C-alpha cells in the first residue's frame with residue numbers, strides 16, 4: 001500500500017507537523033522509502049465523531065435496515081465523521097457492516113433498555129425482565145456501552161434511583177459504561193445519582209448534579225439538533241404543563257452545554273439522527289449556546305474520541321482525520337468542506353490538496 005504524507009497544523013495542539021500514513025496507522029517518523037504527499041498546508045484534526053446517532057433505523061417503524069445504515073455511513077464518512085457512538089439500536093449491527101472499511105468506526109450500546117415501569121414507550125425499546133442483567137449483557141455484546149432511560153413521559157413514573165444504581169454498579173463491575181436518556185428533572189437526577197456515565201439529551205441538569213458528574217469523569221450529550229427544529233412548532237401549542245416541560249427542558253440545555261464544560265464534564269456532540277447526522281450543525285448549536293468554539297469542535301473530535309477510548313492524531317493512532325483549509329476553531333463552517341478525509345488510512349475526499357484560499361471568507365460569512 002502506498003505511503004501517504006501530509007503536512008499541516010495538527011489540532012488541538014496547533015503545531016505544524018508531518019504525518020505519514022502506514023495502512024491504518026499514523027506516524028510522525030519519516031518512513032524509509034517513498035511517500036506521496038497528499039496534503040501540504042491547512043489544518044488536520046482527528047476524524048469527527050457523532051456521539052449520539054442511530055443510523056439505519058426506519059423513522060416510521062424504527063426497524064433496522066442495512067441499506068439505510070450503509071447510506072448513512074457513507075454520507076458520514078464523506079463529511080469527515082469517522083466514528084459513531086450508537087446508544088440504542090434494534091438489532092446487533094451485522095458483522096459485514098461493522099467490517100465495511102468504507103463506513104465509520106462504531107461504538108455500539110445495544111438495545112434501548114427500559115425499566116418496566118416507564119409508561120408510553122413508543123416501540124423501539126426493550127423492556128427486559130431483569131434490567132441489570134440485560135444491561136450487562138448488552139455492554140458485553142457491544143463496545144462496552146449499554147443504553148437505558150432515566151425517564152420517558154414527563155408526568156409519569158421515572159426509573160427509580162435504586163434500579164439505576166443496581167444497573168450502573170453491575171455494568172461498571174463488568175468494565176462497561178452506561179448512557180441514559182434523561183429529559184426530566186427527576187429522571188436526570190436519578191441517573192446522575194445512580195452513577196450513569198453519559199447523560200443523553202441532558203435536560204434539567206443542575207450545578208450540583210454536574211459537579212457530581214464531573215467528579216467521576218462523566219459526559220453529557222445535549223443533542224441540540226434533535227430539539228431545536230421542534231421549538232417553533234411547540235411554541236404555537238396551547239399553554240400547558242407539557243409545553244412548559246418541553247420549552248424549559250430545551251432552555252435548560254444551555255446549562256448542560258456551558259456549565260457542564262465549566263465544571264469539568266465532557267460535552268459530546270450528538271445529533272440523534274436516524275440517517276446521516278450533520279455534526280457540524282451540532283457544533284454550531286453548541287457554540288450558539290455559549291460553548292467556546294475550540295471546545296465545541298473538540299466535542300465532535302478530539303475530546304469525543306478520548307472519551308470513547310480513541311486517540312487523536314498521536315503516534316500510532318488509527319488513521320482517521322479531516323483536513324480543512326483554515327482553523328476550524330475560528331471558522332467552524334470550514335468543516336463542511338474538508339479538503340481530505342482519511343478513514344482507516346483511505347482517502348475519501350480529495351478536493352485538491354492545495355490550500356483553497358477562497359474558503360476563509362466563505363467560512364467567516366457562514
Ligand SMILES: [Zn+2]
Nearest residue numbers: 052054088272
Ligand atoms: Zn437517541
